[in-house]
Amino acid sequence: MPTIVDVARVAGVSKSTVSRAFTAPHAVSFHTLKRITRAAKSVNYTPNAIARAMITKKTGNIGFIIYNLQAPAIVNPFYGPILESVVEIMAREGYGIFISSDSGLKNNPGELMLSKQVDGVILASRTNAAIVSSFTGRGIPVVLLNYRFNRAGVYSVLSDDAGGIMNAVRYLFDAGHRHIGFIEGRFTRFIFRRRRQGFIDAMKASGLSIKPEFCAVVAPAIEDAFDSVYAMLGREKRPSVLLCTNDVVAVGAVKAALRRGLRVPEDISVVGYDNSELCTACQPALTSIDTNTRELGRKAVEYLLKQIEGKKPESTTATVETRLVERESVAIKQAAHAALIRDYH
Amino acid sequence: MPTIVDVARVAGVSKSTVSRAFTAPHAVSFHTLKRITRAAKSVNYTPNAIARAMITKKTGNIGFIIYNLQAPAIVNPFYGPILESVVEIMAREGYGIFISSDSGLKNNPGELMLSKQVDGVILASRTNAAIVSSFTGRGIPVVLLNYRFNRAGVYSVLSDDAGGIMNAVRYLFDAGHRHIGFIEGRFTRFIFRRRRQGFIDAMKASGLSIKPEFCAVVAPAIEDAFDSVYAMLGREKRPSVLLCTNDVVAVGAVKAALRRGLRVPEDISVVGYDNSELCTACQPALTSIDTNTRELGRKAVEYLLKQIEGKKPESTTATVETRLVERESVAIKQAAHAALIRDYH
DNA sequence: ATGAAAGCGCTAACAG
DNA sequence: CTGTTAGCGCTTTCAT
Numbered sequence: 123m124p125t126i127v128d129v130a131r132v133a134g135v136s137k138s139t140v141s142r143a144f145t146a147p148h149a150v151s152f153h154t155l156k157r158i159t160r161a162a163k164s165v166n167y168t169p170n171a172i173a174r175a176m177i178t179k180k181t182g183n184i185g186f187i188i189y190n191l192q193a194p195a196i197v198n199p200f201y202g203p204i205l206e207s208v209v210e211i212m213a214r215e216g217y218g219i220f221i222s223s224d225s226g227l228k229n230n231p232g233e234l235m236l237s238k239q240v241d242g243v244i245l246a247s248r249t250n251a252a253i254v255s256s257f258t259g260r261g262i263p264v265v266l267l268n269y270r271f272n273r274a275g276v277y278s279v280l281s282d283d284a285g286g287i288m289n290a291v292r293y294l295f296d297a298g299h300r301h302i303g304f305i306e307g308r309f310t311r312f313i314f315r316r317r318r319q320g321f322i323d324a325m326k327a328s329g330l331s332i333k334p335e336f337c338a339v340v341a342p343a344i345e346d347a348f349d350s351v352y353a354m355l356g357r358e359k360r361p362s363v364l365l366c367t368n369d370v371v372a373v374g375a376v377k378a379a380l381r382r383g384l385r386v387p388e389d390i391s392v393v394g395y396d397n398s399e400l401c402t403a404c405q406p407a408l409t410s411i412d413t414n415t416r417e418l419g420r421k422a423v424e425y426l427l428k429q430i431e432g433k434k435p436e437s438t439t440a441t442v443e444t445r446l447v448e449r450e451s452v453a454i455k456q457a458a459h460a461a462l463i464r465d466y467h
Numbered sequence: 468m469p470t471i472v473d474v475a476r477v478a479g480v481s482k483s484t485v486s487r488a489f490t491a492p493h494a495v496s497f498h499t500l501k502r503i504t505r506a507a508k509s510v511n512y513t514p515n516a517i518a519r520a521m522i523t524k525k526t527g528n529i530g531f532i533i534y535n536l537q538a539p540a541i542v543n544p545f546y547g548p549i550l551e552s553v554v555e556i557m558a559r560e561g562y563g564i565f566i567s568s569d570s571g572l573k574n575n576p577g578e579l580m581l582s583k584q585v586d587g588v589i590l591a592s593r594t595n596a597a598i599v600s601s602f603t604g605r606g607i608p609v610v611l612l613n614y615r616f617n618r619a620g621v622y623s624v625l626s627d628d629a630g631g632i633m634n635a636v637r638y639l640f641d642a643g644h645r646h647i648g649f650i651e652g653r654f655t656r657f658i659f660r661r662r663r664q665g666f667i668d669a670m671k672a673s674g675l676s677i678k679p680e681f682c683a684v685v686a687p688a689i690e691d692a693f694d695s696v697y698a699m700l701g702r703e704k705r706p707s708v709l710l711c712t713n714d715v716v717a718v719g720a721v722k723a724a725l726r727r728g729l730r731v732p733e734d735i736s737v738v739g740y741d742n743s744e745l746c747t748a749c750q751p752a753l754t755s756i757d758t759n760t761r762e763l764g765r766k767a768v769e770y771l772l773k774q775i776e777g778k779k780p781e782s783t784t785a786t787v788e789t790r791l792v793e794r795e796s797v798a799i800k801q802a803a804h805a806a807l808i809r810d811y812h
Numbered sequence: 813a814t815g816a817a818a819g820c821g822c823t824a825a826c827a828g
Numbered sequence: 829c830t831g832t833t834a835g836c837g838c839t840t841t842c843a844t
Contacts, residue, residue, distance in 0.1 A: 123605055123606075123834095124835095125837055125838085126837065126838065127837080129813065135814075135815085136815045136816075137815090137838080137839095138814070138815060138816080138817095138840080139813085139814055139815075140840065141837095141839055141840085142814085142839090145838095148831090149813075149814095150813070150814085151813060151814090152551070154813080155813085158823090163727045164587070166604075168581050168582050169582055169837090170582070170584060170836095170837055170838070171582045171583050171584060172520050172521055172526060172583075172584050172837080172838090173521060173820090173836070173838040173839090173840090174679060174837080174838055174839075175517045175820095176517055176518060176521060176819090176820045176821070176822090176836090176837080176838070176839090177837090177838055177840075178819055178838090178839070179819095181517060181567075182583075183583070194548075194551050194552070196541060196550055196554065197542075197545055197547045197548050197549065197551050197744075202541055202542045202547065202836035203539075203541075204537050205541055206540065206541040206542050206817085209540070209566055209567060209568070210539065210568070213568075213579065216579065217566065218565045218567075218579060218580075218583050219566065219567075220528075220548060220563045220565065221554055222554060222558050222563075222564075223554070223555070223558075228840085233513070233823085234559055234561065234563060235563075237513050237515070237516045238516050238527075238528070238563050239515060239516060239517050245545055248843080250628060259511075259694050260468060260511075260513075261468075265695065309615075311646050314471040315787065334837095344747050344748065345747075357837090367475050370744075370748075371829045373747075373748045375752070377750060380750060399715075399745070400744070400745070400748045402690075403689065403715075403745045403748050404748060404750075405722060405725060405749075405750055426509050456834075468821095470820095470821055470822085471821065471822065471823095472821080472822095480831085481831045481832080482821090482822080482823095482831090482832065483823080483830070483832080484821060484824095484829085484830055484833060486821095486824090487823090487829090487830085489828090490823075494829075494830095495829070495830085497830085499830085513823085515820095515821055515822070517820090517821080518820075518821035518822040518823085518836090519821080519822055519823075520836095520838045521820090521821080521822070521823090521835090521837070521838090522820090522821090522822060522824075522835085522836055523822090523823070523824095523836095524836085577833090613814085668813040672834075678819090683823065714833060722843075813835085813844100814843100814844085815842100815843085815844080816841105816842090816843080816844100817840100817841090817842090817843100818839105818840085818842105819838100819839095819840095820836105820837105820838090820839090820840105821836105821844100822835100822836090823834105823835095823836090824830105824833100824834090824835095825833090825834090826831105826832085826833085826834105827831085827832080827833100828829105828830085828832095828833080
């Protein structure tokens with residue numbers, strides 16, 4: 123591997139000058155800069171980020187750690203797309219990104235990252251105080267994704283879970299639905315609570331009552347949702363719509379309804395959450411709540427980079443809004459339809 | 468950040484001894500080892516992988532690069548699961564993984580990895596000679612995933628694309644299907660050809676003729692597949708089964724059949740490829756070809772690690788077998804059913 | 813604008 | 829088994 127001295131020799135300058143040519147080009151005369159560039163190319167030189175990091179104390183790498191119980195970590199309807207956007211943005215900034223779910227690591231999870239000297243870490247989903255302080259204690263900036271810690275210097279970027287559910291309830295109400303069922307995936311407690319709270323608040327705000335027999339908590343897997351919803355729909359009374367806290371659950375709900383001989387959305391409506399690829403795969407295509415994973419990733423990067431540069435993010439937590447995307451799985455009731463036409467036309 | 472000298476001071480030994488305590492514990496007396504461990508803990512020391520890498524020329528990091536036209540890179544029905552398994556295995560070995568789709572990088576894609584001094588690289592999907600030699604030329608081992616280069620020292624791990632399709636055709640034949648349609652996703656030419664060749668060979672082997680009007684090439688997106696298949700199914704004659712080269716395409720095919728008022732699998736069968744999450748989301752659940760992404764990842768890691776350790780992988784290319792997983796989207800024809808019963812009972 | 817020298821934290825001979 | 833010494837490839841004062 124060619125080093126800076128090889129370039130220096132070929133260009134006939136000192137290695138300091140070569141170094142400057144790469145780190146502060148304007149501090150070098152145009153003429154020598156040109157010679158150095160050419161020399162570098164001729165010996166096929168690439169700066170050694172490792173050696174550079176020794177001096178600057180900046181590796182140009184960050185870590186992205188997904189809580190280990192969130193398996194799969196990468197093929198995950200929520201965290202996968204966020205990771206995708208983080209990777210893309212960071213690569214553009216010249217950063218490398220280490221990924222790891224913290225499972226299978228013998229020591230303190232994040233130990234690996236620590237020894238790799240990352241400049242900052244994004245901790246996705248749940249985490250704990252020990253992990254967070256293993257970073258912050260060494261001055262490594264941390265941003266929490268979808269989790270919050272009431273501690274100074276720990277920043278969070280969150281999805282507006284409550285708002286997402288509230289919007290959905292309002293939308294359903296406006297569409298004429300009065301009997302809204304709620305099928306909750308068993309996620310981390312943090313998210314679970316936020317979505318549930320959104321449901322409670324929105325139902326109250328709409329003057330609707332929550333029927334326990336229309337509610338269920340399930341593992342976020344198609345089969346589990348299917349079983350639970352299938353049982354629910356076998357009873358005498360049933361909701362006119364099932365609001366689900368993720369798309370996987372919603373797909374299970376749709377399947378259960380279909381199996382019961384119900385038509386979706388004519389007999390029963392379903393709405394999902396995440397706006398994942400499953401939505402269009404489902405028949406009928408799922409109306410779902412989009413969490414704007416791109417923005418979530420962008421914000422996380424922004425908050426992390428700010429800290430790495432020694433500045434403070436503008437607020438201790440950033441919240442990203444959701445957006446309901448309409449497809450085919452929700453029936454607009456006759457009366458509501460008429461009202462909509464009257465209102466908007 | 469505490470360094471090795473801090474530990475040395477506290478433990479009352481030289482820094483070399485501390486170094487040994489971490490890299491070759493058995494070369495240190497039990498007594499001092501204990502003192503060093505304690506000292507390290509007391510000052511909260513973690514070895515600096517950067518400094519270590521300067522000497523050893525091994526960073527303990529590898530790169531995983533997905534060809535940029537394979538977007539999304541991470542949320543990808545084929546490469547996502549492979550990445551997942553690579554990350555998991557490598558983390559256990561103490562390796563860090565850099566990921567990047569090579570899009571959005573100003574320079575030579577992989578330039579970033581190069582400067583990060585990775586110990587090896589997995590290049591997924593298509594790549595080109597320049598990228599490969601930018602690594603191999605510097606002595607950095609490379610393994611190609613789903614791609615092949617006829618060049619010394621470049622190893623590949625491949626999925627048995629042709630075999631996967633051939634198995635499917637044989638399975639369909641045994642199930643009594645004689646009119647097999649083939650809906651091909653427009654992937655990289657490498658994969659496209661291998662699957663197509665499998666189809667051609669298998670049809671020939673089964674004595675079946677390929678009907679061009681039952682074949683289509685589509686973008687691997689639900690809508691595109693839908694349009695194409697919808698048109699196909701509007702014609703007078705139609706195949707009894709549609710063999711699709713990925714699940715996304717298959718879902719589009721199912722939707723098109725349903726829209727035409729056909730029942731799946733009673734009126735027309737569909738089989739997918741990848742055995743992704745879409746299979747169970749689809750109604751009916753898709754019979755699909757599983758590529759064994761776990762094994763693909765495992766093999767890639769094995770081949771890379773072997774090279775990093777200076778050994779040669781046993782062969783220049785490893786091929787991983789596929790497996791057909793039956794679900795609900797393929798009809799077993801009456802006659803075939805009878806035959807199966809006769810044969811096996 | 814450029815060069816000389818020092819040193820980042822660690823490992824790897826080489827002595828002892 | 830342990831300490832001494834040199835140096836990895838680079839950036840960064842400090843001179844010039």
